[in-house]
Amino acid sequence: MKTNTHFAFFDEGSKKEIRRAILKAVAIPGYQVPFASREMPIARGWGTGGLQITLSIIGKQDVLKVIDQGADESVNAVSIKKLVQATTGVKLTERTQESSIIQSRHRIPEVALTEGQILVLQVPMPEPLRPYEAKEYQTKILHSEEDYSGAWLMLFEQIMKYGQTATGADHPVYVNNRYVMAPSPIPRFDNPKMHQSEALILLGAGREKKIYAVPPYTDVASLAFDDYPFAVESFEGKHCHLCGATNVFMDELIDHSTGETIYQCNDTSYCMERLNANVEAEVEENHV
Amino acid sequence: MAIDQVHDMQQVYRKLLQSMSRPGTISSIREIAERVEYKLPCYRATFLSVMTLLDAEVTFHILSEKNQELIEKISEYTLAKYAAITEADFVIVLQDDTEASIIEAMERCKNGNLLDPQHSATWIIESPLIAKEAELTLTGPGIKQEAQLQVGLTPEIWQTRNERASEYPLGIDFIFIDEQAQLACVPRTTSVVILEVE
């Protein structure tokens, strides 16, 4: 049996092609650069696009964090971490502040990202115009002509139907005032974090063979109308039942003993860190 | 110690990515460049960048006609093919190239098309000295407010570049490299204002 002995899984030729695509993506913010997506030892749709980016940029000095829908310990995040670590030996972390590369599905961490970090987002469907135009060649023409009337119409229809912008995750954004881009299925709550981000954001779609990017300090505006402004999910008056946090993205849970609705930080490492800090503070107090 | 094709190339790439995503930010690959053992008709850091980015899937062009030796070395080490300026994916400018030859090449190189703006040339340009000086003022994506950069290109060359980048997303992306193995980038999105010399 032939075993894979390459550093970071890929041969150098595969990395070079992906690396070149990333540089073009950075030079044309929001534009989907095609690349020759490789077969990966994890199922497609489970982050192969993000994983291919991570493996192509990662080096021995990097510290990697992987999260899936806010959780570091989900099966998917763990299998990605295992693959990367087995082929690179890099240090893993759950602390956002300690990481140099963060690969994520469906979330941007609560802790603000900084200049030394790269966020890699996994993308199932990179084409924001696909819901109304099935043909790839046609969507390419629409992007080339900056014809986004269909995207606006889609938004308008939602407002007519629901009385508000009822998009869930993956609410389209305008990048650098030129390309309409799918931010990946992050909640609307995370969209503003892309605007003028300190960290470089790279997005990868394995099945659709596309890589795109939001460089740091780049304008990212969520699509909205003047009279129906963009709004993030509201957690006003709610707090995390574990750590007490407010103004973070929370999951809704049912307290089985009381039957009441309770809320909990979706970003588990953020919540854990706050809990530990609270415990430490209590210990300090008891020692005084 | 020689160059490590895996880990050194990864580090060079990350510096390139760092500088391309933050135009005007100067990165150094000196520690790696000092280990380059080949005798080369270009800066060691130029060769490292070429090794990092080129392979059999892309083409390159060198302006200086007398550089048969470098063309052969690059082809041999990267398997990339030499191509005319109108076709090349990478254009390599050495420090002794003239303003006239650079401008002519810049007017003729690929700058992408609206459907595929990525089908454009990436220029790897040797600079006498890259510094954070007010020769150029840069603004645009990747830059918080503004950045200053000195690379030693003439105002006429920048004017040609600005014309080729005027129909965004069409344009060309620059990687500058100096003898001290510093590098800086100016992608097509960067708006470049040249300091007026009285």
Ligand SMILES: [Zn+2]
């Ligand atoms: Zn919490």
